[in-house]
Amino acid sequence: MFILQKKKEKCGEELYKTIVKLNIRKQCEVMTVDSLKFPFEKKIEKPLDIVFFDPPFRLNYLKKAFSLIVEKELITEDSFICTEVEKKKEVEEMFEGWKLIKSKIAGQSRYFLLQKK
Structure with missing residues (x-):
């Protein structure tokens, strides 16, 4: 599903x-x-295998979204996170605690495939 x-x-x-x-x-x-306010933990029966984040740039939603999925136990160490950010955005602090599997630049965006460490 x-x-x-x-x-x-x-x-x-x-x-x-x-x-x-x-x-x-x-x-x-x-x-x-609103994904940052909706109680997905009540909707989801088991941890997610793959999560795609495509947040609006410049609104700094990504760090909060990462915190929420961990805090609400919506993923496991085997889950994958796919996301995109502005090409020039500093992400080291935001992705602290995450293992980078792959990264790619396309146009003005950078795409990441991550797993929890």
């Missing part, structure tokens, strides 16, 4: 249309909620 979250209703609707086109409605749920 994939849980896909968007904060804005319009973005959630577009995401849902894509899911319908791909014929994967039974495997997906789209939620339009």
